[in-house]
Amino acid sequence: MKTRLCETLGIDVPIFAFSHCRDVVAAVSRAGGMGVLGALAFTPEELELELKWIDAHVDGKPYGVDTVMPVKYEGVEQGGMTEATLEAMIPAATKQWVEEVLTRYEVPRLPDGVESFHGLLGWSHAGGRAHVDIALAHPIKLIVNALGPPPPDVIEAAHKQGVKVAALVGTVAQARKQVEAGVDIIVAQGTEAGGHTGEIGSMVLVPDVVDAVKPVPVLAAGGIGSGRQVAAAIALGADGAWTGSIWLAVKESDTHPLVIEKMLKATSSDTVRSRCISGKPARQLKTAWTEAWDGKGSPGTLPMPLQFMVTAEAQTRITRYADAPGSRARELIGTPVGQIVGRMTTVKSAAEVIHGMIDEYIDTVDKMQGLLGK
Numbered sequence: 276m277k278t279r280l281c282e283t284l285g286i287d288v289p290i291f292a293f294s295h296c297r298d299v300v301a302a303v304s305r306a307g308g309m310g311v312l313g314a315l316a317f318t319p320e321e322l323e324l325e326l327k328w329i330d331a332h333v334d335g336k337p338y339g340v341d342t343v344m345p346v347k348y349e350g351v352e353q354g355g356m357t358e359a360t361l362e363a364m365i366p367a368a369t370k371q372w373v374e375e376v377l378t379r380y381e382v383p384r385l386p387d388g389v390e391s392f393h394g395l396l397g398w399s400h401a402g403g404r405a406h407v408d409i410a411l412a413h414p415i416k417l418i419v420n421a422l423g424p425p426p427p428d429v430i431e432a433a434h435k436q437g438v439k440v441a442a443l444v445g446t447v448a449q450a451r452k453q454v455e456a457g458v459d460i461i462v463a464q465g466t467e468a469g470g471h472t473g474e475i476g477s478m479v480l481v482p483d484v485v486d487a488v489k490p491v492p493v494l495a496a497g498g499i500g501s502g503r504q505v506a507a508a509i510a511l512g513a514d515g516a517w518t519g520s521i522w523l524a525v526k527e528s529d530t531h532p533l534v535i536e537k538m539l540k541a542t543s544s545d546t547v548r549s550r551c552i553s554g555k556p557a558r559q560l561k562t563a564w565t566e567a568w569d570g571k572g573s574p575g576t577l578p579m580p581l582q583f584m585v586t587a588e589a590q591t592r593i594t595r596y597a598d599a600p601g602s603r604a605r606e607l608i609g610t611p612v613g614q615i616v617g618r619m620t621t622v623k624s625a626a627e628v629i630h631g632m633i634d635e636y637i638d639t640v641d642k643m644q645g646l647l648g649k
């Protein structure tokens with residue numbers, strides 16, 4: 276399974292694992308793949324602690340960091356608005372509707388002194404940039420950006436340190452723009468994927484992107500969770516597989532137990548692309564929350580970053596009270612996850628997942644070679 280990226284990045288197998296959980300990142304890298312920590316949910320101070328922990332637990336193996344520096348978001352023309360200005364742009368009717376949904380599902384308010392998730396997080400260049408500065412102060416091998424090309428100085432700073440830059444795309448046009456901006460590795464992410472995603476399926480997108488950006492290496496993403504799917508990615512011309520959903524249900528993951536329970540039961544039909552997390556379409560588990568936002572009576576979602584801001588406290592309450600007696604918050608709790616969720620039926624360790632993928636990849640390639648012989 277060695278591709279040119281194995282040598283470039285010093286990894287044994289070209290399996291990349293996106294996760295917000297440091298334990299998963301370190302476990303995948305130790306198992307020979309490339310763990311990539313999603314920085315979005317962390318404050319700069321938290322990110323520093325997470326990366327310090329990974330440095331101490333990754334046995335010197337390569338790992339990466341994923342930041343979000345969206346090109347288009349509310350206030351971008353003004354160079355990023357203050358939180359107070361953005362807050363004032365949120366319609367009172369939307370806030371009231373959110374509270375009505377929480378009341379309907381009997382989700383208690385937060386006790387005094389308990390803070391909610393921070394409403395703005397990394398959904399801005401300023402937030403993303405602070406993450407980049409911290410990430411580059413650690414021995415990372417890869418920095419990844421979602422939602423548009425990284426700014427030129429970020430690419431330059433990464434390259435100066437020998438760090439490769441990757442970016443997620445959902446169309447050929449986006450891939451070309453990323454390459455023009457100087458990105459080293461393109462992650463072609465099909466609509467099956469969990470999280471922000473476009474409309475084109477991986478089977479069509481990956482070879483189109485590979486041909487469009489040749490010789491730039493491409494990772495296939497969206498719907499990969501087994502060795503057969505890694506083999507398919509390589510067959511489509513990719514230099515490796517970029518995965519996300521599959522790590523949500525591994526032993527090392529810090530996913531809420533109720534969410535794990537929901538994922539283990541879900542079929543590939545139980546996800547939906549909805550704007551209700553961030554204002555941009557993101558694939559996630561279908562829940563009472565997604566159905567409320569996308570159903571009748573919804574005020575409609577707001578543009579990034581207002582949608583996250585208007586729901587941040589609600590998400591904190593839903594998570595906190597998900598298994599509280601007397602509350603129906605469990606019906607609202609969900610997660611970004613892709614269609615591969617239908618195959619996530621048992622909880623294994625990250626190393627078991629990687630080794631399972633490698634074994635199945637070898638069997639698949641053997642089988643295909645056998646077909647050639649005939």
Ligand SMILES: Cc1cc2nc3c(=O)[nH]c(=O)nc-3n(C[C@H](O)[C@H](O)[C@H](O)COP(=O)(O)O)c2cc1C
Binds near residue numbers: 497499519
């Ligand atoms: C829970 C979750 C959160 C995600 N958050 C991000 C993110 O913050 N930044 C990003 O670049 N990609 C994010 N993604 C997308 C992954 O990087 C990856 O492209 C995707 O999961 C691949 O498809 P798969 O889910 O079918 O494996 C997220 C995916 C999931 C499942």
